[in-house]
Amino acid sequence: RTLQRRMAGTRGGAVNPLEPLLAKYRTIQGEITKLQTGASQATTQVCENELVLKELELLEEDAQVFKLIGPVLVKQELVEVKSNVNKRIEYIKADATRIERSLKAKNDEQNTVKEQIQALQKGK
Numbered sequence: 001r002t003l004q005r006r007m008a009g010t011r012g013g014a015v016n017p018l019e020p021l022l023a024k025y026r027t028i029q030g031e032i033t034k035l036q037t038g039a040s041q042a043t044t045q046v047c048e049n050e051l052v053l054k055e056l057e058l059l060e061e062d063a064q065v066f067k068l069i070g071p072v073l074v075k076q077e078l079v080e081v082k083s084n085v086n087k088r089i090e091y092i093k094a095d096a097t098r099i100e101r102s103l104k105a106k107n108d109e110q111n112t113v114k115e116q117i118q119a120l121q122k123g124k
Contacts, residue, residue, distance in 0.1 A: 021117050028110045035103040042096035049089045056082050 056078065059065070065081050066073040 018117060018120055021113055021120070025110065025113045025117065028106055028113060032103065032106045032110065035099055035106060039096060039099045039103060042092050042099060045092045046089060046096065049085055049092065053082065053085045053089070056085065 056065070059078060061078060063078055065076050065078050067076050067081070068074075
């Protein structure tokens with residue numbers, strides 16, 4: 001055991017230059033996964049809201065529309081509901097665009113770190 005401790009101490013003194021880069025690469029990879037999940041959820045929400053809008057378009061102007069708020073159904077005007085759904089779609093699309101930009105930036109950052117890792121590995 002003493003020999004193992006001494007050997008571990010010797011290794012611990014010389015830090016592998018790849019370790020911080022590999023840790024950064026893994027961190028970025030996790031962030032990319034989260035962003036991809038967010039982008040997927042935004043796409044799903046846009047599809048769901050567009051489906052709701054199509055259903056609302058089928059209704060006649062004097063149709064009664066209700067919104068569930070907690071345990072209560074509240075009557076709303078059809079025009080107001082369509083407007084709200086359109087605004088929601090715009091908001092979600094803007095959020096999806098923001099996520100895509102962040103995803104591209106993270107992918108670029110990951111590629112830079114990957115190139116640094118490859119350069120260090122070639123230098124060995």
